[in-house]
Amino acid sequence: xxxxxxxxxxxxxxxxxxxxxxxxxxxxxxxxxxxxxxxxxxxxxxxxxxxxxxxxxxxxxxxxxxxxxxxxxxxxxxxxxxxxxxxxxxxxxxxxxxxxxxxxxxxxxxxxxxxxxxxxxxxxxxxxxxxxxxxxxxxxxxxxxxxxxxxxxxxxxxxxxxxxxxxxxxxxxxxxxxxxxxxxxxxxxxxxxxxxxxxxxxxxxxxxxxxxxxxxxxxxxxxxxxxxxxxxxxxxxxxxxxxxxxxxxxxxxxxxxxxxxxxxxxxxxxxxxxxxxxxxxxxxxxxxxxxxxxxxxxxxxxxxxxxxxxxxxxxxxxxxxxxxxxxxxxxxxxxxxxxxxxxxxxxxxxxxxxxxxxxxxxxxxxxxxxxxxxxxxxxxxxxxxxxxxxxxxxxxxxxxxxxxxxxxxxxxxxxxxxxxxxxxxxxxxxxxxxxxxxxxxxxxxxxxxxxxxxxxxxxxxxxxxxx
Ligand SMILES: [Zn+2]
Numbered sequence: 001x002x003x004x005x006x007x008x009x010x011x012x013x014x015x016x017x018x019x020x021x022x023x024x025x026x027x028x029x030x031x032x033x034x035x036x037x038x039x040x041x042x043x044x045x046x047x048x049x050x051x052x053x054x055x056x057x058x059x060x061x062x063x064x065x066x067x068x069x070x071x072x073x074x075x076x077x078x079x080x081x082x083x084x085x086x087x088x089x090x091x092x093x094x095x096x097x098x099x100x101x102x103x104x105x106x107x108x109x110x111x112x113x114x115x116x117x118x119x120x121x122x123x124x125x126x127x128x129x130x131x132x133x134x135x136x137x138x139x140x141x142x143x144x145x146x147x148x149x150x151x152x153x154x155x156x157x158x159x160x161x162x163x164x165x166x167x168x169x170x171x172x173x174x175x176x177x178x179x180x181x182x183x184x185x186x187x188x189x190x191x192x193x194x195x196x197x198x199x200x201x202x203x204x205x206x207x208x209x210x211x212x213x214x215x216x217x218x219x220x221x222x223x224x225x226x227x228x229x230x231x232x233x234x235x236x237x238x239x240x241x242x243x244x245x246x247x248x249x250x251x252x253x254x255x256x257x258x259x260x261x262x263x264x265x266x267x268x269x270x271x272x273x274x275x276x277x278x279x280x281x282x283x284x285x286x287x288x289x290x291x292x293x294x295x296x297x298x299x300x301x302x303x304x305x306x307x308x309x310x311x312x313x314x315x316x317x318x319x320x321x322x323x324x325x326x327x328x329x330x331x332x333x334x335x336x337x338x339x340x341x342x343x344x345x346x347x348x349x350x351x352x353x354x355x356x357x358x359x360x361x362x363x364x365x366x367x368x369x370x371x372x373x374x375x376x377x378x379x380x381x382x383x384x385x386x387x388x389x390x391x392x393x394x395x396x397x398x399x400x401x402x403x404x405x406x407x408x409x410x411x412x413x414x415x416x417x418x419x420x421x422x423x424x425x426x427x428x429x430x431x432x433x434x435x436x437x438x439x440x441x442x443x444x445x446x447x448x449x450x451x452x453x454x455x456x457x458x459x460x461x462x463x464x465x466x467x
Contacts, residue, residue, distance in 0.1 A: 021453075025380055025446045027309045032442035037304055038297040039434045041069060042356075045297065046287040046429035053284040054324040055087030055255040062280050063258050066296065066321055070262035073304050077265070080258040083334040085324040087255050088115055090284055091248030094221060096190075098231055099125070099242040108227035110190065111202040111285060112247040113174060114327045115209075116220040123246030124149070124188050124219065130235050133173070134180050146185030149243050151235075152177050153192045153228050156419065163415040164354065167194055167422075171205070178220035179210045189220040190243065192228040194419060200224045201424040204283050206327045221245055259331045260321040264303055266452075268314040273339075274348040274452060275318040276302045276444055279325035279332075279397055286427030290418065294356025294432065296321050298411075298441040305445040313452045315347065322397040325353070329396055336400035347456040348407045350444055351395025355421075357413040358436045359443040361388025366407040370456055377450050386443055388412050407456050411444055 032038075045052075045062060052058040063080065070078045094112055097105040112118075129145055131137045132154040137145070152173035156166035171194060178189045193203035202222045209217045223231065234241055260280060266272065278295020282288020299319045306313060322331035339346055350362075361381070364371055374389055381387070394408035402408055413436070421427040 021380055021450065024309065024311065024449060028305055028445045028449065029384055029442040031305050031308045032301065032438040032445070033435065035308065036301060036438040036441060038301040038437050038441045041297040041300060042289060042293050042432060042437065043429060045293045046289045050287045051284040052280060052282045052288055053088070054085040054257060054281045054327060055252070056284070059257060059281055059323065063260055063323070066260045066280065066300065070260065070300060070319065073262070073307070075262045075264055075303060077263040079261055081261055081334060081338060082256060082258055083323055083330050084254045085257040085330050086328050087252040088327060089250050089252060091118065091250060094245065094247040095123070096221070096223070096243070096245035098234055099244060100234060100238060106230070108230065109200050109202050109224040110221040110245055111204050112249040113191065113207040113220045113222055114204055114283065115207050115251065116178070116247070116249055117217045118248045118250060119188065119219045119246050123244055125242050125244040126187055127240060128190070128231070128235060128243045130232055137180055137184060140184070142184045145181065148186055149188040149190060150177070150181035150186040151190045151231060151243070153232055155192065156194060156196045158196060163196060163419050166196065167419060170194055174205050174222065175207055178207055178218050179212060182212060182216050182218050186218060188218050188245065190223050190245070191220065193222045193225050193424070194422065195225050195424070196419050198225045198229065200226050201426055203422060203424040204285055205423045219245070219247060221247060257323045259323050259335055261318055262303060263316055263318045264306065264313055266315040266317070267312050270316050271345060272315040273318060273344055273346045274315050274448060275320050275346065275398070276350045276352070276448060277320035277322055277397060278352045279323070280321040281324050281326055283326055283423045285423065285425040286421070287429060288427055289429045289432050290355040290421050290427050291423065292325065292353045294437055294440070295352035298352045298356070298437065298444055301441040302445045302448055305441065306449065311449055315452050317448060317452065325397050332397035333400055335397070339401065346401045346406055348451050349394070349398035349401050350409050350411065350447060351398045352411040352440060352444060353395050353397070354411060354415060355413050355418040356432050356437040356440060357415070357417060359386060359411055359413050359440040361386050361390070361412050362409045362447060363390050363392040363394065363412050364407065364409045365392065365394045365402065366409070367405060370407045373454065380450070381443070381446065384439065384443065405456070407451065409447070411440055413440060
């Protein structure tokens with residue numbers, strides 16, 4: 001019996017799973033589930049502050065609030081990093097209807113896409129052309145599109161298990177739809193909301209005009225999935241129906257804002273930085289609880305949980321709350337730019353920006369050596385039902401920190417319900433489950449603990465020492 005235990009221990013340590021690590025992870029998860037702060041912080045961020053679109057009063061309040069909360073944690077440093085951000089405002093609520101014959105109208109739910117121009121003050125009314133993609137647009141050509149409203153109606157693919165893939169397969173119609181349609185003389189664009197279910201909520205999100213001159217910029221709005229279905233059905237019955245919409249959004253001059261940063265300085269390698277983060281800005285329709293209030297408060301709690309669990313990191317651990325991920329990525333770019341100027345060695349960066357749902361694991365953008373090290377930790381995560389460890393993308397804000405040797409990663413929560421809420425008015429605090437949020441914070445903390453303890457790319461390091 002004893003022999004077997006010993007053998008198991010030897011095997012476990014060979015596999016990188018030590019008893020110490022097991023008990024540290026247990027402590028981290030217990031702390032998060034019994035004494036976590038993420039849910040309280042999110043409650044304040046969502047219900048007291050609300051939406052946090054870049055340049056808005058909400059964003060400004062969120063900077064102040066999160067800085068003050070980080071200051072209460074007794075970190076080694078907390079500071080604001082200035083960054084100029086775009087300021088787009090929605091204006092009064094959008095209005096739209098389908099006109100099947102003169103005087104016979106059906107109201108539909110739309111919202112302007114972020115960055116879009118307004119319609120004329122009295123709105124815009126025209127015939128509609130439905131397309132599924134840019135190829136169909138091209139095939140129709142100017143003769144069929146000029147003077148009309150283009151309606152992009154390609155649904156997210158239901159059969160994809162990872163819903164972010166379905167999003168990736170669709171989002172170009174939202175992001176570049178107006179830019180492409182404008183080339184053929186369209187006067188407006190309506191895009192099916194990026195939502196897997198059928199409901200009445202329009203989902204906003206960023207769009208671009210690229211280099212289009214101002215006079216070629218056409219208004220662009222999202223329509224709810226139910227109304228996209230309705231419009232499509234009505235078009236099959238009568239190609240000549242009109243669509244009317246009115247929106248009064250506006251792009252204002254850039255304003256000063258900030259990334260919020262806190263740090264526990266490393267005890268052995270203070271010049272090696274490991275960061276955890278989410279984005280502090282949100283869209284304006286809901287209160288941004290899932291996108292990305294959840295990632296913000298989880299990242300804040302990582303540093304607190306390390307302290308509460310008695311872990312003294314060897315490397316410097318930072319929480320970075322990025323500003324302006326949604327409509328510009330200015331915060332992520334600024335952070336990487338300053339890191340480069342200061343020659344800071346960022347060995348690891350973890351982002352949580354996929355909702356506050358039950359964590360499943362992580363996606364890694366790293367070397368094979370670092371990834372096999374991660375795989376050796378799989379058993380440690382098993383008790384917490386964390387099993388998804390794949391190579392892939394990380395997150396938009398940490399992306400600019402990429403080097404040949406560092407580890408970038410993203411928390412991967414269950415994504416089945418995420419797009420029910422993403423960028424819509426129901427991305428609100430009541431859609432957050434406290435335990436799921438806390439499990440995410442603990443899972444992130446556990447990964448940070450392990451990478452700090454064992455280092456990033458250990459194989460490369462050993463060979464360097466041998467030289
Ligand atoms: Zn986000």
